[in-house]
Amino acid sequence: MNVLIIEDEKALAQELDIFLTGYNYKCEVCYNGRSASEKIAVNLYDFILIDLGLPDYEGLNLLKETKKTNGEAACIVLTARAEVSDRITGLDLGADDYLAKPFSLPELYSRMQAITRRKFGLKHHMVELGGFAIDLTERTISWGSEVVSAITKKEFDLIAYLLLHKNRTLTRTQLSEHIWGSVVNNDYDSNYIDAHIKNIRKKLSGFAQPDWLETVRGLGYKIKING
Amino acid sequence: MKLETKLTLFNTLSKLVIVILFVALLPKIIQKINQNFTDNKLRKQRDKLFELIRTSGIKDYTYASYSPLKPEYYSLDEDSTLENLDTIRNEKRKIDGDTIQYRILSYNFKLNNHKYLLEIGKSVDTIGETTTPLQNIAFAILVGMVFLTIIADQLYTSYVLRPLHLIIRTKLIGRKFPNFGSYREVETSTSDFQYLDRSIHEMVETIEKTFQKEREFISNASHEIMTPISIMQSKIENLFESEDVNDDVKVRLLEMQRILNRLKSITKTLLLISQIENDQFLKEDTIGAAEMLNEVYEEISVRLLDKNISYEMDIPADWKFVQVNKFLLFNLFFNLVNNAIKYNKENGSIKVTGSNQNGEYTITVADTGIGIDPENIPVLFDRFKKFRASLEQDSFGLGLPIVRSIANFHGIKINVSSEKNIGTTFTLTFPAGLIEA
Numbered sequence: 001m002n003v004l005i006i007e008d009e010k011a012l013a014q015e016l017d018i019f020l021t022g023y024n025y026k027c028e029v030c031y032n033g034r035s036a037s038e039k040i041a042v043n044l045y046d047f048i049l050i051d052l053g054l055p056d057y058e059g060l061n062l063l064k065e066t067k068k069t070n071g072e073a074a075c076i077v078l079t080a081r082a083e084v085s086d087r088i089t090g091l092d093l094g095a096d097d098y099l100a101k102p103f104s105l106p107e108l109y110s111r112m113q114a115i116t117r118r119k120f121g122l123k124h125h126m127v128e129l130g131g132f133a134i135d136l137t138e139r140t141i142s143w144g145s146e147v148v149s150a151i152t153k154k155e156f157d158l159i160a161y162l163l164l165h166k167n168r169t170l171t172r173t174q175l176s177e178h179i180w181g182s183v184v185n186n187d188y189d190s191n192y193i194d195a196h197i198k199n200i201r202k203k204l205s206g207f208a209q210p211d212w213l214e215t216v217r218g219l220g221y222k223i224k225i226n227g
Numbered sequence: 228m229k230l231e232t233k234l235t236l237f238n239t240l241s242k243l244v245i246v247i248l249f250v251a252l253l254p255k256i257i258q259k260i261n262q263n264f265t266d267n268k269l270r271k272q273r274d275k276l277f278e279l280i281r282t283s284g285i286k287d288y289t290y291a292s293y294s295p296l297k298p299e300y301y302s303l304d305e306d307s308t309l310e311n312l313d314t315i316r317n318e319k320r321k322i323d324g325d326t327i328q329y330r331i332l333s334y335n336f337k338l339n340n341h342k343y344l345l346e347i348g349k350s351v352d353t354i355g356e357t358t359t360p361l362q363n364i365a366f367a368i369l370v371g372m373v374f375l376t377i378i379a380d381q382l383y384t385s386y387v388l389r390p391l392h393l394i395i396r397t398k399l400i401g402r403k404f405p406n407f408g409s410y411r412e413v414e415t416s417t418s419d420f421q422y423l424d425r426s427i428h429e430m431v432e433t434i435e436k437t438f439q440k441e442r443e444f445i446s447n448a449s450h451e452i453m454t455p456i457s458i459m460q461s462k463i464e465n466l467f468e469s470e471d472v473n474d475d476v477k478v479r480l481l482e483m484q485r486i487l488n489r490l491k492s493i494t495k496t497l498l499l500i501s502q503i504e505n506d507q508f509l510k511e512d513t514i515g516a517a518e519m520l521n522e523v524y525e526e527i528s529v530r531l532l533d534k535n536i537s538y539e540m541d542i543p544a545d546w547k548f549v550q551v552n553k554f555l556l557f558n559l560f561f562n563l564v565n566n567a568i569k570y571n572k573e574n575g576s577i578k579v580t581g582s583n584q585n586g587e588y589t590i591t592v593a594d595t596g597i598g599i600d601p602e603n604i605p606v607l608f609d610r611f612k613k614f615r616a617s618l619e620q621d622s623f624g625l626g627l628p629i630v631r632s633i634a635n636f637h638g639i640k641i642n643v644s645s646e647k648n649i650g651t652t653f654t655l656t657f658p659a660g661l662i663e664a
Contacts, residue, residue, distance in 0.1 A: 009454055009457075009458060011462070012454070012458045012461055015461035015464075015465050016461065018465050019461065019465055019468075022465075053450075080450040100453075101454060101457040102457030102460045102461075102491055104464065105461055105464045105465065106464070152525065154525065154526070169467075169468075171467070171484055173484045177488070180526065183526060183557075192529050192533075195529045195530070195532055199529065218474070219478065219481060220481075
């Protein structure tokens with residue numbers, strides 16, 4: 001998939017490039033609005049990441065141009081301006097999602113995946129994990145014909161997020177940012193992730209040991225899938 | 228008491244005092260006037276008589292006469308007394324068996340070597356005859372005039388004070404910092420009110436400018452800080468994933484990530500507080516109270532396990548929050564319940580209770596925790612205020628400031644009662660209309 005990264009902060013643009021390349025995206029980077037405008041007019045992209053706060057260009061105009069020449073492209077707006085009005089205008093102009101800086105890179109990937117699934121209408125996204133069937137559309141986890149109903153919404157969020165970044169370690173900070181991202185929290189420690197993981201293991205072990213859910217000592221957690 | 232009420236009260240009272248004084252003095256005054264009038268008349272009659280005596284001689288006038296009903300009395304007699312009388316007195320005279328009180332002018336004079344005594348009298352009853360009707364008329368006129376002046380005063384006072392009322396009503400009552408709306412001059416010819424109006428306007432402008440500056444500063448500062456944080460966060464995350472970094476370094480990267488996350492949380496929270504305080508959120512959501520508190524519980528339930536805290540919720544199922552900001556209200560409850568967990572004891576409990584007393588809706592969040600020192604309660608909601616207990620909890624001292632900002636934004640009153648080692652209760656009192664049942 002082709003991604004155009006429009007970000008005037010070079011250091012950030014480079015990190016986005018490195019990260020997305022690691023997830024097998026083909027990235028092009030623009031540091032200013034003018035060159036981005038040219039690229040949008042000429043090339044076709046699957047994803048366009050737009051920083052709204054470009055010094056030389058009104059970021060929202062880039063969105064409009066994208067709609068004209070790159071109608072199929074999914075736009076994700078990245079901005080340090082967190083005002084509510086921006087959010088509304090951004091989405092009105094056809095942005096598919098919105099990420100306020102600073103955001104976590106795995107979070108960006110999960111948003112891109114969600115858009116892909118939406119766009120291509122993947123009906124049943126099923127994953128098989130150590131005998132468990134995880135339905136990412138219905139958001140259920142089942143053993144044989146039995147649905148593990150004890151798994152809560154938050155717990156499923158964690159499993160799905162780890163599954164999306166399979167075979168990569170996610171830190172507690174990254175995980176808590178994903179599941180408590182909308183809460184303005186007073187504490188900066190994320191030990192509650194441990195409690196969630198403990199609960200998940202307890203609930204699943206009634207059926208089979210979820211060995212695929214690994215604790216990476218001192219670092220975080222990951223879901224291991226071979227192949 | 229309102230200025231206008233005070234003025235009206237004073238006007239009425241002062242006039243009442245005048246009326247009472249006047250009523251008390253009126254009989255005396257009228258009596259005095261009547262007497263003076265009678266005395267003058269008696270003297271005039273005497274002068275007229277002398278005029279007659281001079282032209283016609285005295286003989287024809289030496290007699291005494293009383294009119295049939297005896298209201299007047301007149302006598303001219305030879306008199307042997309030597310003293311020179313010239314008085315007007317009240318005296319009694321017995322006439323035809325009746326004793327009548329007269330006002331009598333007595334006058335001694337000599338004529339042709341004869342001494343005469345002239346007496347002209349007027350019955351006191353006749354003099355007093357006019358007193359009562361006069362009093363009544365005077366009283367009626369007075370009451371009427373007092374009444375008229377009270378009305379006039381009242382009308383004028385309310386007219387003169389109208390600009391003041393306008394200033395109070397449109398510029399002070401119900402105005403909330405920082406949103407005062409546009410300035411509209413209050414029309415008045417009273418310079419004091421003009422001055423007051425202008426001064427209020429100038430103060431409001433200064434406050435608004437300060438607010439605006441703070442708003443811009445916090446917003447700009449937050450954005451300027453957010454971008455570098457974003458870069459650092461991305462770099463740490465990429466480093467963390469790269470294969471040539473060993474686990475020891477990764478653990479240290481993790482530390483960095485956590486510290487960066489702390490900086491991020493603080494900045495985000497400050498930005499949020501400034502946005503709330505500058506009214507940048509809408510209040511258009513309607514949501515069931517129990518539904519919202521259940522969501523809070525879902526988010527937070529995992530944190531209860533650590534200390535085995537029990538959670539009890541008693542919110543009437545039909546309660547609805549109306550015209551609120553869902554995101555903000557959620558955060559208010561989240562932070563309150565989160566605190567109730569953090570500062571609780573092992574096997575403690577949390578109770579969230581809704582109650583309605585005489586139409587006043589309250590929701591309390593009560594814990595069985597360590598409690599708050601009484602001297603800390605007044606500064607509990609201050610930014611970055613950390614207490615010993617919160618330091619142990621890795622808190623950065625912005626949870627309750629957010630709670631307060633959100634509560635103020637919705638007009639919710641917060642009350643804290645706490646007892647050391649027994650627990651703390653936060654009581655939220657909702658303004659009318661925010662909760663519908």
